Amino acid sequence: xxxxVKKFGGTSVGNIDLIRNIAHKLSGEYxxxxxxxxxxxxxxxxxxxxxxxxxxISSHPSRRELDMLLTxxxxxxxxxxxxxxxxxxxxxxxxxxxxxxxxxxxxxxxARILKVNAFRIQEELAKGKVVIVxxxxxxxxSKEITTLGRGGSDTSAVALACxxxxxxxxxxxxxxxxxxxxPKLVEKPKLLxxxxxxxxxxxxxxxxxxxxPRAVEYAIKYGVEVExxxxxxxxxxxxxxxxxxxxxxxxxxEERKVTAIAHKDFLLRYILPVNDEVLRMLQxxxxxxxxxxxxxxxxxxxxxxxxxKEVDYFLQEKGIKPIHKDxxxxxxxxxxxxxxxxxxxxxxxxxxxxxxxxxxxxxxxQSVELLLPSPNLTPAIKTLHKIYIEDSQ
Amino acid sequence: xxxxVKKFGGTSVGNIDLIRNIAHKLSGEYxxxxxxxxxxxxxxxxxxxxxxxxxxISSHPSRRELDMLLTxxxxxxxxxxxxxxxxxxxxxxxxxxxxxxxxxxxxxxxARILKVNAFRIQEELAKGKVVIVxxxxxxxxSKEITTLGRGGSDTSAVALACxxxxxxxxxxxxxxxxxxxxPKLVEKPKLLxxxxxxxxxxxxxxxxxxxxPRAVEYAIKYGVEVExxxxxxxxxxxxxxxxxxxxxxxxxxEERKVTAIAHKDFLLRYILPVNDEVLRMLQxxxxxxxxxxxxxxxxxxxxxxxxxKEVDYFLQEKGIKPIHKDxxxxxxxxxxxxxxxxxxxxxxxxxxxxxxxxxxxxxxxQSVELLLPSPNLTPAIKTLHKIYIEDSQ
Numbered sequence: 062x063x064x065x066v067k068k069f070g071g072t073s074v075g076n077i078d079l080i081r082n083i084a085h086k087l088s089g090e091y092x093x094x095x096x097x098x099x100x101x102x103x104x105x106x107x108x109x110x111x112x113x114x115x116x117x118i119s120s121h122p123s124r125r126e127l128d129m130l131l132t133x134x135x136x137x138x139x140x141x142x143x144x145x146x147x148x149x150x151x152x153x154x155x156x157x158x159x160x161x162x163x164x165x166x167x168x169x170x171x172a173r174i175l176k177v178n179a180f181r182i183q184e185e186l187a188k189g190k191v192v193i194v195x196x197x198x199x200x201x202x203s204k205e206i207t208t209l210g211r212g213g214s215d216t217s218a219v220a221l222a223c224x225x226x227x228x229x230x231x232x233x234x235x236x237x238x239x240x241x242x243x244p245k246l247v248e249k250p251k252l253l254x255x256x257x258x259x260x261x262x263x264x265x266x267x268x269x270x271x272x273x274p275r276a277v278e279y280a281i282k283y284g285v286e287v288e289x290x291x292x293x294x295x296x297x298x299x300x301x302x303x304x305x306x307x308x309x310x311x312x313x314x315e316e317r318k319v320t321a322i323a324h325k326d327f328l329l330r331y332i333l334p335v336n337d338e339v340l341r342m343l344q345x346x347x348x349x350x351x352x353x354x355x356x357x358x359x360x361x362x363x364x365x366x367x368x369x370k371e372v373d374y375f376l377q378e379k380g381i382k383p384i385h386k387d388x389x390x391x392x393x394x395x396x397x398x399x400x401x402x403x404x405x406x407x408x409x410x411x412x413x414x415x416x417x418x419x420x421x422x423x424x425x426x427q428s429v430e431l432l433l434p435s436p437n438l439t440p441a442i443k444t445l446h447k448i449y450i451e452d453s454q
Numbered sequence: 455x456x457x458x459v460k461k462f463g464g465t466s467v468g469n470i471d472l473i474r475n476i477a478h479k480l481s482g483e484y485x486x487x488x489x490x491x492x493x494x495x496x497x498x499x500x501x502x503x504x505x506x507x508x509x510x511i512s513s514h515p516s517r518r519e520l521d522m523l524l525t526x527x528x529x530x531x532x533x534x535x536x537x538x539x540x541x542x543x544x545x546x547x548x549x550x551x552x553x554x555x556x557x558x559x560x561x562x563x564x565a566r567i568l569k570v571n572a573f574r575i576q577e578e579l580a581k582g583k584v585v586i587v588x589x590x591x592x593x594x595x596s597k598e599i600t601t602l603g604r605g606g607s608d609t610s611a612v613a614l615a616c617x618x619x620x621x622x623x624x625x626x627x628x629x630x631x632x633x634x635x636x637p638k639l640v641e642k643p644k645l646l647x648x649x650x651x652x653x654x655x656x657x658x659x660x661x662x663x664x665x666x667p668r669a670v671e672y673a674i675k676y677g678v679e680v681e682x683x684x685x686x687x688x689x690x691x692x693x694x695x696x697x698x699x700x701x702x703x704x705x706x707x708e709e710r711k712v713t714a715i716a717h718k719d720f721l722l723r724y725i726l727p728v729n730d731e732v733l734r735m736l737q738x739x740x741x742x743x744x745x746x747x748x749x750x751x752x753x754x755x756x757x758x759x760x761x762x763k764e765v766d767y768f769l770q771e772k773g774i775k776p777i778h779k780d781x782x783x784x785x786x787x788x789x790x791x792x793x794x795x796x797x798x799x800x801x802x803x804x805x806x807x808x809x810x811x812x813x814x815x816x817x818x819x820q821s822v823e824l825l826l827p828s829p830n831l832t833p834a835i836k837t838l839h840k841i842y843i844e845d846s847q
Contacts, residue, residue: 077510111530117470118537126540129548130533133526137504140523144512147519155522160597204553 062186064096064227068196068218071105072235073292074138077145083233084145086295087191091151096186098225100196100218101142103134121374124169128198128208132158135195135214143193153191156181158198158206163217165199165207172199172207174216177224194221211349212273219276223283230280231288232272238289238298239264239271242322246439247446253299253321254306258287260320260396261301263428267323267394277301318406319449323394325351326438328363331372332385335360339381343372352392352430363390390420391438393431395445401425413448417441455579457489457620461589461611464498465628466685467531470538476626477538479688480584484544489579491618493589493611494535496527514767517562521591521601525551528588528607536586546584549574551591551599556610558592558600565592565600567609570617587614604742605666612669616676623673624681625665631682631691632657632664635715639832640839646692646714647699651680653713653789654694656821660787661718670694711799712842716787718744719831721756724765725778728753732774736765745785745823756783783813784831786824788838794818806841810834 067087074080091097111130115122139155146153162178182192196214199207209216215232222230236244237252239261244250256264258281265274271289280287280301290298328351333339335358344350353362364372366388376383400406401424410429411419417437423430433441460480467473484490504523508515532548539546555571575585589607592600602609608625615623629637630645632654637643649657651674658667664682673680673694683691721744726732728751737743746755757765759781769776793799794817803822804812810830816823826834 077507081511114470114530114534115537118474118534119541122537123540126533126536126548129529129536129550133529136522136526136529137507140519141507141511143519143522144508144515147516148512155519157522157599206550 062094062096064098064186064222064225065090065229065231066098066100066218066222066225066227067231067233068100068214069102069142069233069292070214070235071102071108071138073233074101074142075105077141079292080138080141080145081148083292084142084149084151087146088149088151091191097191098182098186098221098227099142099191099193100214100221101135101138101193102196102214103131104138107134107137120370125205128169128206131208132195132198132206135197139193139195146191146193151191152189153193154185155193155195157195158217159200161194161221163194163199163220165201165209167201167203167205167207169205169207171210172201174199174209174220175202177220179221179224182221182225210275212276215273215276216279219279219283219285219287222285222287223279227285229288230285231290232276233290233292233295234271235292236271236289237291237294237296239269239301239321241320241450242442242446243324246324246442247322247451248443249451250446251450254297255300255302256320257303257305257398258301260398260427263394263396264321264323267392267396267428267430268325269321269323272301318397318400318403318453319395319445320397322442322446322450323396324392324438324442325365325394326391326435327366328390328392328435329366329369330361330363330385330387330390331383333360333362333376333381333383334358336381339379342379343375359384363392389435391433391435393433393438393441393445394428395431395449396428398427400427401429410445413444414441417444455487455489457491457579457615457618458483458622458624459491459493459611459615459618459620460624460626461493461607462495462535462626462685463607463628464495464501464531466626467494467535468498470534472685473531473534473538474541476685477535477542477544480539481542481544484584490584491575491579491614491620492535492584492586493607493614494528494531494586495589495607496524497531500527500530513763518598521562521599524601525588525591525599528590532586532588539584539586544584545582546586547578548586548588550588551610552593552597554587554614556587556592556613558594558602560594560596560598560600562598562600564603565594567592567602567613568595570613572614572617575614575618602668605669608666608669609672612672612676612678612680615678615680616672620678622681623678624683625669626683626685626688627664628685629664629682630684630687630689632662632694632714634713634843635835635839636717639717639835640715640844641836642844643839644843647690648693648695649713650696650698650791651694653791653820656787656789657714657716660716660785660789660821660823662714662716665694711790711793711796711846712788712838713790715835715839715843716789717785717831717835718758718787719784719828720759721783721785721828722759722762723754723756723778723780723783724776726753726755726769726774726776727751729774732772735772736768752777756785782828784826784828786826786831786834786838787821788824788842789821791820793820794822803838806837807834810837 143155165172196217240250421432536548558565589610655670
């Protein structure tokens with residue numbers, strides 16, 4: 062039996078009507094005889110509501126109890142989707158992370174999947190049922206409830222696809238796929254029909270929110286083909302694959318040096334004295350350090366503003382005073398194969414950026430990163446997208 | 455270590471402020487060195503909200519998926535209470551029904567507890583932690599999530615108290631304890647300081663909502679002493695115990711024949727042909743058949759109006775047409791030791807009820823039940839409470 066794993070994010074299952082719409086659209090695919098495994102996130106808003114309850118009680122809630130709280134979210138969405146499928150006449154069953162056999166380490170709030178024992182899923186698929194799995198959650202070997210951190214449902218989906226030897230893992234979301242840049246910022250965004258997993262990983266690490274980097278890492282590691290597509294239309298989206306189409310089919314693919322532009326805004330910079338213990342602890346504890354550089358005895362890192370309280374609390378608890386802390390930084394990341402190794406491109410890039418106060422630039426094989434003040438971010442993306450993508454086709 | 459199991463119902467943990475209040479009040483008891491196990495229900499409204507989501511999708515949702523959905527509720531309340539205790543400086547940990555070792559049969563929606571393997575609770579108590587347990591839920595031997603039906607959290611609490619050999623099981627609720635009648639209906643309701651478990655059971659079966667009958671059955675079976683008290687004041691409430699105070703202490707205890715008056719309103723009556731299979735199935739499936747009589751080939755039973763759709767759906771599915779179905783019945787139940795065996799009392803009772811159109815009366819050792827039309831219920835209770843309780847002291 063061909064198995065397809067489909068993941069539906071929080072906005073895709075945000076209310077009863079959306080859930081019913083998904084169930085209806087799935088009924089066609091079910092009757093084709095494919096084995097369907099649906100991984101769901103909590104309904105949009107639920108997670109935020111649960112967070113605000115927890116922070117209403119404690120400014121630094123226990124991670125273990127937070128995991129217990131947050132995992133209530135997927136129980137709600139998965140059982141509702143199961144009921145909606147039954148209404149369409151499709152037999153279905155929902156499983157928690159634990160029942161699905163998603164075994165993780167003990168790191169609450171940011172657990173890693175150690176193994177997948179999905180025999181219950183396989184048993185139910187064999188009975189002809191659609192199996193719905195709670196994304197984002199797992200169970201540790203000591204039977205503690207864990208969560209996989211941000212984007213954890215993507216990771217659950219790819220891990221299950223790998224374990225079940227699925228033909229494909231489809232990530233349904235509230236956009237049509239992966240664009241060349243944030244469609245809200247640029248004039249003529251283009252949907253990428255295909256992208257290599259390595260370039261996708263770079264995009265994801267640098268602000269593209271359609272997929273979580275860890276899920277892409279899994280997809281690369283286990284060779285799972287992932288498609289990002291719309292949960293409203295179910296239309297073809299962006300395929301993340303090593304089997305890129307030949308040049309004759311998609312002429313412009315190799316013509317354009319810059320495949321896409323990612324960005325991250327509203328970053329806060331900390332500069333601390335280098336200290337191995339703190340480095341280790343903070344990196345373990347704050348799972349969203351965006352960029353981190355060590356140079357001449359100081360450690361400089363960037364985080365999103367929303368983590369400020371958490372980081373400050375941690376540093377205070379450990380008795381560490383930052384050397385410096387400032388605000389309003391942004392990164393623009395141009396992503397494309399071989400980009401960082403092309404001196405002519407780098408020269409043209411810096412020339413085209415002369416109005417944007419580039420504070421630093423970093424390059425590697427497939428991306429160039431530019432650090433700049435937040436207010437210059439939007440004009441920089443608009444300009445660079447026009448020059449390197451719109452005008453290069 | 456003296457262990458006390460305390461159960462907090464949905465209205466007691468209905469919002470963050472209430473949860474914080476409970477945590478604050480508990481801190482005094484914790485520091486006395488008692489082992490505290492807290493059983494919590496879902497926050498008031500949460501269960502209703504979850505039900506309405508499910509019924510928004512399906513008019514007859516799968517019980518298995520409904521259990522999955524509803525058990526999200528206690529996860530939320532228990533983790534929040536745990537966080538609130540930590541804020542008070544009290545170490546605590548929350549456990550799901552499964553983690554607590556509450557093993558049930560497979561009957562979704564109305565599972566029975568088969569055994570309790572609460573070793574994890576004991577381990578955490580030994581470490582000095584307050585242990586919070588999700589009420590209402592358990593796990594079947596095949597690892598399916600189950601719920602214990604209405605009032606299930608009370609049952610969880612009493613079952614745990616029994617297993618842990620607790621000194622006491624306290625049921626915290628939004629009233630001060632058990633009253634002689636519904637305080638909203640009668641002029642001078644009296645709080646019962648003590649009541650025997652057998653009389654309490656009769657009250658609970660007949661409409662007293664402070665405790666679930668199954669929990670009282672457990673308490674009787676395993677000899678657990680239960681106190682019903684206010685979660686707002688923590689003041690002494692009603693003790694359900696076989697060790698009733700001696701007459702000299704509570705003179706009026708034995709003077710009064712009628713201990714309390716319970717009632718149940720807005721009942722719907724079905725009359726069906728007797729059919730063993732239907733009888734068995736319906737009694738298994740509808741867990742809230744209030745009264746049921748078999749007589750001369752017909753089966754007559756009463757349910758609350760809210761179950762009408764469910765019952766009609768079931769009967770239709772089984773191809774059974776009721777002989778008769780009518781509405782607006784009520785029962786008044788006078789409860790007191792030896793009540794049903796006292797002909798003088800019965801005569802006086804019927805005389806005092808002559809204005810209330812008593813349709814039938816039933817008596818047993820410790821209660822007399824009167825069936826009457828709904829509109830006569832309130833005047834009947836007022837009158838009987840005045841005569842047999844207020845004026846008998």
